[in-house]
Amino acid sequence: MARILLGVTGGIAAYKALDLVRLAMAAGHSVRVIQTEDSQRFVGGASFAALTGAPVLVDQWERDPARGVFPGQPAPEHDPISHLELVRNADCFVIAPATANTIAKLAHGLADNLLTNAALAASCPIVLAPAMNHQMWESEATQSNLALLRKRSITIVDPESGSLASLNEWGNGRLAAVSTILQAIEQIVPAADRPWDGRRVLITAGGTREPIDAVRFVGNRSSGRMGFALAQAALARGAEVTVIAANVDLPRDPLVKYVDVETAAQLEAAAREHFVNCHLLLMAAAVADFTARSPEAGKLKKQGREQLEVTLTATTDVLAALAQERRPGQLLVGFAAEHGAQSVALGAKKLASKGVDAVVVNDVSDPEIGFSSESNAVTIVTADGHQEVEKADKLTIADTILSAVDALSSHETAPSRDRS
Ligand SMILES: Cc1cc2nc3c(=O)[nH]c(=O)nc-3n(C[C@H](O)[C@H](O)[C@H](O)COP(=O)(O)O)c2cc1C
Incomplete structure (x- = not known):
C-alpha cells in the first residue's frame, strides 16, 4: 500500500484521473488530489474529494483541512504548509494528466501554483502521464522539456496513439490507460496487496x-x-x-x-x-x-x-x-x-x-x-x-x-x- 499524491492539470483527459483514483484505491492505495486552477474547468474537486475521502487543494494559499496527511494517517498538531507536507507524506507524486504547460513549468523549475511548488519540493519519486493534442506532443518544446525531466529521473508514462479529443483528430497524445499508469507507479512504490494474484x-x-x-x-x-x-x-x-x-x-x-x-x-x-x-x-x-x-x-x-x-x-x-x-x-x-x-x-x-x-x-x-x-x-x-x-x-x-x-x-x- 502506498500514499499517492495525484496532481491533475487542465487537459481534456482530466476526467480519466477519476478512474485512476478509483483504480489506485481499489488496489489498496491511499490517494490525495491536488489540482491546477485550469483543471477545474474539466473536473471539479468535489468528485475527487468524494472518491478519496480527503479534501482537494488547488490554491497554495488555502489551508488544508486535513493538515497535509493522507486518509488513515494521524494529523499533526500544527497547520503545515500544504505543498511541503503533502509531498513529505507521499510515497509518490503522480501528475496525470500532465499538460504541455505544466510539463514546461516543471522542466524549468517554475513554482507558481500549488502543484508546481509541490513538484519542486518533492523528494519522493515523480511520475508524469502527459496527455495533449498530437502536435503539442510532437513539438520540439514539449519533447525537449520531457528530455530534461527524464534526465532528472522523473518517470514519464508515454501517451498512446489513437483518436484524440478534437473532432476527427488521430495521433499520439492520448493519456495512457489508467492501469498502465498504476503499473508504472507500482514499479516505484510498494505494490498494494494483490489479493487476486494468480486468479x-x-x-x-x-x-x-x-x-x-x-x-x-x-x-x-x-x-x-x-x-x-x-x-x-x-x-x-x-x-x-x-x-x-x-x-x-x-x-x-x-x-x-x-x-x-x-x-x-x-x-x-x-x-x-x-x-x-x-x-x-x-x-x-x-x-x-x-x-x-x-x-x-x-x-x-x-x-x-x-x-x-x-x-x-x-x-x-x-x-x-x-x-x-x-x-x-x-x-x-x-x-x-x-x-x-x-x-x-x-x-x-x-x-x-x-x-x-x-x-x-x-x-x-x-x-x-x-x-x-x-x-x-x-x-x-x-x-x-x-x-x-x-x-x-x-x-x-x-x-x-x-x-x-x-x-x-x-x-x-x-x-x-x-x-x-
Ligand atoms: C478545451 C481545451 C482543452 C485542452 N486540452 C489540453 C490537453 O489535453 N493537454 C494540454 O496540454 N493542454 C490542453 N489545453 C490547454 C491547457 O488547458 C492550458 O495550457 C492551461 O494553461 C493548462 O494549465 P495547467 O497546466 O496549469 O493545468 C486545453 C485547453 C482547452 C481550452
Whole structure:
C-alpha cells in the first residue's frame, strides 16, 4: 500500500484521473488530489474529494483541512504548509494528466501554483502521464522539456496513439490507460496487496448481434461498460483478465486480453474455450435469447414485400451450460436485466435455475441506470439473500460485486443447487 499524491492539470483527459483514483484505491492505495486552477474547468474537486475521502487543494494559499496527511494517517498538531507536507507524506507524486504547460513549468523549475511548488519540493519519486493534442506532443518544446525531466529521473508514462479529443483528430497524445499508469507507479512504490494474484477471471461484455441478412441484425442496447468496469476492478485486485467483448466500442486496456465476437454462437464458442481455465466467470454480456433461423446471405430487398417475417430460434443458455461443466472451485456470476418490482424475485429464480453462485440484477425499467449509462444500481442475489447496491458509477459497482465474490469464495462450499 502506498500514499499517492495525484496532481491533475487542465487537459481534456482530466476526467480519466477519476478512474485512476478509483483504480489506485481499489488496489489498496491511499490517494490525495491536488489540482491546477485550469483543471477545474474539466473536473471539479468535489468528485475527487468524494472518491478519496480527503479534501482537494488547488490554491497554495488555502489551508488544508486535513493538515497535509493522507486518509488513515494521524494529523499533526500544527497547520503545515500544504505543498511541503503533502509531498513529505507521499510515497509518490503522480501528475496525470500532465499538460504541455505544466510539463514546461516543471522542466524549468517554475513554482507558481500549488502543484508546481509541490513538484519542486518533492523528494519522493515523480511520475508524469502527459496527455495533449498530437502536435503539442510532437513539438520540439514539449519533447525537449520531457528530455530534461527524464534526465532528472522523473518517470514519464508515454501517451498512446489513437483518436484524440478534437473532432476527427488521430495521433499520439492520448493519456495512457489508467492501469498502465498504476503499473508504472507500482514499479516505484510498494505494490498494494494483490489479493487476486494468480486468479484467472473471464468476463463477457457488450451485446450480441444476430444477423437477419448481410447488413441487418437483431441486437440490444448493451454498451459493454459494466463488463469493462468489472475487468478494471479485477485487474486492480491483481487478477489475470480475459474479456469476451461482443460489439463493444470502448477504450481497451493493454493489460486485459480481449476476444472479440459478434453473435451469440461466437460468444458461446469463445466462452467454452476460455471457461475451462478460469477461476471466476462474470457473465455481464447481454446475449441474444433468439437468433434468426436462416439469415439471408445477401441483402433482403424491400421491393414487392408488404411485410417480412423472420423466424427466430432459441440460442443456447451459455451461462447455464457452463454451470453444468464447472470444476470444483470455479465461481459463476450471472447478470440479469429485469423489468420492474419483481426483478429481485426473478434474479433469485435465475440463481437456482442456472446453477450459479450469484446473480447481479439491474432493473432496466429505470432509464437512469444500466445499459449505456455511466452509472448503475444493482441487487446482488446469492443463496444467502440479497444485497442492494445504491446507484454509483460502474467501477464502484464493479468493485462491490467483486467484494461479494470474495465473500462467496470465503464460504468455500461447493454450490449444491437445483440445476434442472
Ligand atoms: C478545451 C481545451 C482543452 C485542452 N486540452 C489540453 C490537453 O489535453 N493537454 C494540454 O496540454 N493542454 C490542453 N489545453 C490547454 C491547457 O488547458 C492550458 O495550457 C492551461 O494553461 C493548462 O494549465 P495547467 O497546466 O496549469 O493545468 C486545453 C485547453 C482547452 C481550452
